[in-house]
Amino acid sequence: MDWVNAIVQGILIGGLYALFAAGLSLIFGVMRLVNIAHGDFIIAAAYLAYVVISATGLHPLLSLVFVVPVAAAAGYVLQATILNRTLGDDLLPPLLVTFGLSVILQNGLLEIFTADSRKLDAGLLDIQTVSVLPGVSVGYMPVLMFMTAVLVIAGLQYIFYRTALGRAFRATSDDGEIAQLMGLDNRKVFAAAMALSFAVIAIAGVFLAVRANFDPFMGPARLIFGFEAVIIGGLGNLWGTLAGGVILGVAQAIGAQIDPGWQLLAGHIAFLVVLAVKPRGLFPRIEG
């Protein structure tokens, strides 16, 4: 039963990893930008929620009402003022600028909030569990987290393929110059994509902060988990990122079950195996 339990928990954690991954995948899909500071922004969102909750006493999930719009606005501004200026044929500027942002964010959070780890308290949601199998019970929170991930991905999928904004995303992704000729302003499209990515970042940050302790230096590892989920699932496939997140979560759970020191290592190894065997991921988008 220990093993079944571990795997079930791993699947549920996979939802959180999919949330890390979805924002990353979205940005890469629209503008080929890899935001190295992605994980640090997730942590920054967690701290923002922490501040909001400390000031208002709101429940963490309700704090999303503040955190998501603020994060989305921050993403829009970041893209419009800084990141748009780095986009071009050269990969180096966006990578190095977001790398610089990552270092600034980590140390800025350290200055403001110290290195002490924090956690958001979700009250009863944190402790209540439901039994799914004899001997296997899952917490409300992980289930809620997984369901949120499914909803977020379904929502992104809807925006991408059913709305005017999504059409703009796909058009600029396919051919930015032609999209511009058709009257789209790429810079605004990119800023909107970053805003959407940051909205997902905010949700991921709050769930991360409810689930476990967080500190200013946790960002890079979240970036790596998200990235691994993207690659395992297959580039350009949003549902694939959910599958990738689940595979990563299960691999880590199995690793931890063998030896606690193997938790992270097992996840990385699963990623490297997929990379070696199926470099385009398990569920690559069909090109055509």
Add this chain to the structure above:
Amino acid sequence: MHHSITRSTSESRIAAVMAIILVAALAAAPWWGSTAELRLIGEFMIYLSLASLWNLLAGYAGLISVGQQAYVGFGGYMLFTCAIYLGLNPLLAIPVAGVLGALVSIPVAFLVFRLNGAYFAIGTWVVAEVFRLGFAQISSLGGGSGTSLPIKVMKAMAGSKWMREAMIFETALLLGIGTVLAIYLLLRSRIGIGLTAIRDSQIASASLGVRVERIKLVTYVAVAGMTAMVGALIFITKLRITPDAAFSVNEWTAFVIFIVVIGGIGTIEGPIIGTIVFFVLREYMADLGSVYLMILGAMAIAIMLVAPKGIWGYVRERFNLSFFPVGYRVKLDTEKALKPTDTPGGT
């Protein structure tokens, strides 16, 4: 029109003479410098070497790695393994660590080269994490809490403290200057012309017959080997190794990236200038701790946005300077060019 083609320039010849004098003076540092000064210059050489290597990788081969700490740490651990378990003299273990680092980078390259462009960067980071977590599992090397270099290993290197310090210093100098010189010679060679072509345009160089993938792989492996040698040296000077210190992304990659970006990416002079700037800033601002890191990050961002070629790129464009001439310059002979009877071509 008459013209002549040169590689060296008068300023590059002056710079070469001055560099030789400077290196000679530095080589004599154990006889004139204090322990603290030797350490500072040694550390300078270590960062100069790491920055030059990262620049070769990112600035020329287009391989933007944020995982070079994998090879720094690997080199360090190989040194400790060789010195503690094989009884090898630490200085002799440095080249061994380099060879092992180059070897281990081949399967790594097999994996990370499957990732394109920006994702390659994070892929290299994952590998570095795997190395860190992997070495933390090896209990004979102290696991997560690390291990120290036994005093007898250091004693076997040389009897007196002065002699040890001098030997470590000269090795650092050799690695620092040697890296810059090796890259200079490499860039003047056939492979270097290929690398420079890749820097300027990958598609164009591939269509002209440059074997892009092969050159990238060779560069990656060579840089990994050299980085492992530097890593080995770093942990001789530190005498103690832990997985977190060995595979620190801040210390062995973030600083290095900032140095190269600030100095000027894609030039040989850039990393040298960047290292000088980095050490000057550190001298005045290191006490600020995390604020210092934020300033470095902000500087790198500002330079990327305003002057992406860094300090040296700006200076070079402004004054047409080159201290390490790797290209060819065409010099028109203006007096003769005025005469209309001259035939075109010819020197």
